[in-house]
Amino acid sequence: MAVTNSPQGADPGAAARPESNSWTLRLRQAIDRHLPMDHLLPDRQPYYVGSWVYVFGVVTIAALAWVIASGVVLSFMGPQWWHDSRVGHFFNSLHFWSVQLFFIFMVLHLWGQYFMAGWRSGRAATWMIGVIIFGTSILTAFTGYLSQQNFASQFIAINAKDAMNGAGIGAFFNVLNFGQMYGLHVMLLPIGITILVVAHIVMVRTRGVVKPIDPEGGARP
Amino acid sequence: MKSMGATQEEYYRGVRMERYDLVKELVIAVVAVGVIALIGAAVLSSPDVAPVTIATWSQADPVDFVTTATGELAGSSTSAGYGAPYNSAGPGQSWGPIAPQSWFGVRIPIDSANAFVIQPLQRASFSNTTLGTALSTWQNATADQQTTWLDAYSKALVDATVSDGAVAVADGDYGPLPVMMSNLVGIAQAGGLDGLLVINGRFYQTDYTQPLLFMGDGGYLAGLADQAHLTGSLWGMMNETGQYPGQTWLWLYTMWYQVFPFNSDTGFIGVNAGNADLGIIILMTLLTVALALVPFIPFLRDIPRWIPIHRLIWRQYYAPRKGAART
Numbered sequence: 001m002a003v004t005n006s007p008q009g010a011d012p013g014a015a016a017r018p019e020s021n022s023w024t025l026r027l028r029q030a031i032d033r034h035l036p037m038d039h040l041l042p043d044r045q046p047y048y049v050g051s052w053v054y055v056f057g058v059v060t061i062a063a064l065a066w067v068i069a070s071g072v073v074l075s076f077m078g079p080q081w082w083h084d085s086r087v088g089h090f091f092n093s094l095h096f097w098s099v100q101l102f103f104i105f106m107v108l109h110l111w112g113q114y115f116m117a118g119w120r121s122g123r124a125a126t127w128m129i130g131v132i133i134f135g136t137s138i139l140t141a142f143t144g145y146l147s148q149q150n151f152a153s154q155f156i157a158i159n160a161k162d163a164m165n166g167a168g169i170g171a172f173f174n175v176l177n178f179g180q181m182y183g184l185h186v187m188l189l190p191i192g193i194t195i196l197v198v199a200h201i202v203m204v205r206t207r208g209v210v211k212p213i214d215p216e217g218g219a220r221p
Numbered sequence: 222m223k224s225m226g227a228t229q230e231e232y233y234r235g236v237r238m239e240r241y242d243l244v245k246e247l248v249i250a251v252v253a254v255g256v257i258a259l260i261g262a263a264v265l266s267s268p269d270v271a272p273v274t275i276a277t278w279s280q281a282d283p284v285d286f287v288t289t290a291t292g293e294l295a296g297s298s299t300s301a302g303y304g305a306p307y308n309s310a311g312p313g314q315s316w317g318p319i320a321p322q323s324w325f326g327v328r329i330p331i332d333s334a335n336a337f338v339i340q341p342l343q344r345a346s347f348s349n350t351t352l353g354t355a356l357s358t359w360q361n362a363t364a365d366q367q368t369t370w371l372d373a374y375s376k377a378l379v380d381a382t383v384s385d386g387a388v389a390v391a392d393g394d395y396g397p398l399p400v401m402m403s404n405l406v407g408i409a410q411a412g413g414l415d416g417l418l419v420i421n422g423r424f425y426q427t428d429y430t431q432p433l434l435f436m437g438d439g440g441y442l443a444g445l446a447d448q449a450h451l452t453g454s455l456w457g458m459m460n461e462t463g464q465y466p467g468q469t470w471l472w473l474y475t476m477w478y479q480v481f482p483f484n485s486d487t488g489f490i491g492v493n494a495g496n497a498d499l500g501i502i503i504l505m506t507l508l509t510v511a512l513a514l515v516p517f518i519p520f521l522r523d524i525p526r527w528i529p530i531h532r533l534i535w536r537q538y539y540a541p542r543k544g545a546a547r548t
């Protein structure tokens with residue numbers, strides 16, 4: 001079949017048809033409407049954003065970047081590597097301290113946002129996703145401690161099984177099964193956290209940072 | 222429909238905007254956090270205490286090992302009477318009609334006596350006629366006879382002695398148990414039981430449910446954990462070996478185990494130490510949901526307005542300004 005790009009082949013009525021016929025175009029327009037680039041990467045912020053509390057969110061992301069980077073190296077080399085190699089042990093240490101920093105910064109960010117009532121003016125979903133990220137991070141770290149393949153892993157697994165079994169979770173989430181814990185730790189949970197963090201950041205950038213608490217107003221969403 | 226972009230612009234209308242380089246801030250943060258993490262890794266390293274194997278357990282404390290194996294045969298070990306998801310021997314934890322442990326049934330079936338003692342011995346008896354005869358004697362004996370031997374042997378183990386790694390007890394009628402146990406100790410000390418307990422009929426395996434349950438039944442691993450200050454009464458789940466920080470973010474979860482009613486035998490409204498795991502998981506689930514729903518919960522969402530920490534955070538905003546309205 002011949003395909004023509006000649007002017008004669010053009011549909012003269014195309015320009016007049018509603019643009020909404022194209023799903024691609026509609027998606028692009030929706031993104032442009034909801035998150036234009038000057039909102040995603042703004043070069044100006046309200047003057048009150050100069051507070052040090054805003055740094056906690058950024059350093060949490062920075063720590064997560066180091067957690068993921070060191071975790072990728074560890075997962076690439078396999079779970080035995082860091083027990084037998086000095087370089088491997090160093091990368092495990094980097095992962096360990098990045099995780100500790102990640103949690104410290106995340107908790108500071110959480111408390112900061114709480115006392116700023118960061119959920120106001122339509123930002124409740126952003127807060128709720130943040131809490132889900134916090135919970136998912138705890139679960140991810142828990143599977144990490146179970147995947148260490150050392151004495152602490154053994155003891156944590158033997159004790160944690162009672163909590164999991166008592167709540168019925170152990171029937172599906174077997175903390176004594178290294179393969180299951182390792183798979184969750186290096187694959188599914190990090191993907192979940194990354195998606196949630198991206199959604200969290202997009203929501204923050206979409207709405208912008210919340211204004212300071214109005215002494216006369218409330219702290220409703 | 223009003224676009225979100227317009228909404229943000231409306232939201233900030235009248236607010237003084239200043240230059241702010243988000244990308245530069247992120248790059249500086251990545252570098253700064255990386256420097257701290259790299260220094261931590263280089264100077265402080267990370268914990269890696271070698272795991273306990275069944276071989277090291279049976280070598281270091283053969284009496285505890287044999288006592289545990291005898292308990293498995295007698296059905297008196299923790300795992301033998303656990304209940305779901307391993308077996309039906311115990312009722313599992315419940316709180317009134319809430320009994321999720323039993324709802325899902327036996328999904329990881331483990332017969333402790335067979336899995337930890339009989340089956341490994343059967344594999345080892347392939348070329349060991351003495352052991353094969355002892356096993357036959359055991360399996361052909363009546364349940365009452367087995368119980369009599371187990372009772373006598375368990376009592377004798379209290380005063381057992383160890384010579385060259387072998388466990389010796391006072392003379393008595395223990396049936397085939399001394400032969401079975403001396404073989405089991407021998408297999409374990411040689412490292413064979415570590416492998417036999419993870420055999421799954423396939424070449425590759427990653428599931429350590431059986432050896433961990435068996436070691437958990439014994440006292441050796443728990444004793445090492447006690448020395449390392451990892452036990453539950455010391456908020457164990459959030460601790461790590463050595464001087465390293467553990468899962469400190471679990472502090473609230475582990476705290477509940479230290480307080481009433483979760484540490485009490487009598488408890489309150491049916492919650493006690495016996496079903497503390499279930500009670501605490503339910504409580505933590507509710508608290509997590511409450512944290513997520515803080516924006517909608519009166520009082521909790523109002524605390525930030527009452528406690529003026531926000532005045533420290535936005536000091537510049539609340540500072541008295543001459544000739545300019547706050548926006």
